[in-house]
Amino acid sequence: MQVLARIAGAYEHPMRKNSGTSLQTLYQEIVAGALADAGLRPADIDGLFTSATAGGIPSLAETLGLTGLTHIDGTDLGGATYVGALGHAARAIQAGQCSVALVIMAGMPRLAPSVRNFSVPGPPQVFEDRHGSNMIAQYALVAARHMHEFGTTRRDLAEIKAAASYHASFNPNALLPREVSIEEVLESRPIAEPLHMLDCCVTTDGGGALVIVSDEVARDLGRDCPGIVAEAETIRHWNNGNLDLPDVGAFNTGPRAFAQAGLTPADIDYAGLYDSFTITVLTALEGLGFAERGKGGVFVRDGALRADGRLPFNTDGGGLCNNHPDRRGGMIRTIEAVRQLRGEAHPSVQVADCEFAIVHGSGHQLGTRASAVTAILARSDVR
């Protein structure tokens, strides 16, 4: 197995609701947390991986005190950006473009509009706007089609929220740190049917960062550094009107990531799955090959996603209950996967002998314009 690069530092900011911290201070606290975790200093960073931010990337580099950058990547894949950055950083390190890469994001959508809201629309958005489309409605259209084609039920979707909430009950930092029952999800108010209030992720202020390093750098650090062994990405869109909504991008990225790693779904011990809405998780399970197409509902019904289940997912509570900063979840899903591979998750949800983790990001809007990124990570002793 080829380890492309290693994750030396991971930091999730504890903020969920901002009460006056500036974006600049938030970024500084995040980079400090990630570098302290890795045992590195700002001067060590020569690669920066982020997405659109206030003032652009040079402004962010100034905030972070980065003076020796040799590789910069601002690829924006929506909430999947930071899963994609695992691959982008790993390949830049492989190519010798940099040796210590910072992947960072922060935002406070509860306090102020995001600078990443794509306020200049492309042609599809004009059609979406004139028909009253919005973020959740596009996921609802996928859910409705999935239910029609495969008999998936609202109860199946609700179990995904319930499982995440069970995990969040062990996370005092979670925005929604309590167990939510399937009935509560079913009875919460409808937003865009079949999705209801509790099918949605939380909206939080905050952010996080990862420090990705070459094998050589990792060897000199005292830290447990999980390896990046695969990353694959793709885009789905209206495709000249040939829609197949349940055929999400994970059907493309999952098999490619597993082929890169030389692994199969049966090898995976932990899954960090993008969970903007419950349907996002269900379709990813099918695309990644944990369930056959159409069988995602059947897969989750018996509690498979819970910490003691067949495929423990989002053991921090995920975006559904813990943290979805700046409406972008890929960073936090990756950080919890790193905790699992290091054995540093909460003891109540730590997966025993966690050797391989998959992280899947799903950006933008599942039903119209969506990005999908899958990465596979390995425990530090896997060579």
Next chain:
Amino acid sequence: MTTEQWTVSGPGDVPEAAAFWAGLAEGRIVLPWCEGCRQTVWLPKAYCPTCLQPVAGSQELAGTGEIYSLTVVHRGEGAWKEHAPYVLAYVALDGGPTMIANLAGDGTGLAIGQRVRLAGVGPLGGALFAPLAE
């Protein structure tokens, strides 16, 4: 700058789509047609996305189709707030693309797979479909 401000005339509101919107106002669905690929072009474009040849002609569709997916939206955003609940859908047009659409009513009696026809324009100028009479 909000998305709503751009919807009347902005970078996303392209001239290639003008014939579609004009047709819709007359109760017709008119789309660019690529003769080489024998297909409609969706969204409307000057070049076919498959062969990148200039689109020479246009095609008027029957205006009928089948509901591919639908959602009753209870919480509209911006100008849509006052129209909730409303129905957003994808309609698989006969002889054309599966397109974004509105369905008439509040969702009562509507289901995926149902036959529909173009019935006018929706609250904000979109394509509004209603069930075909049995």
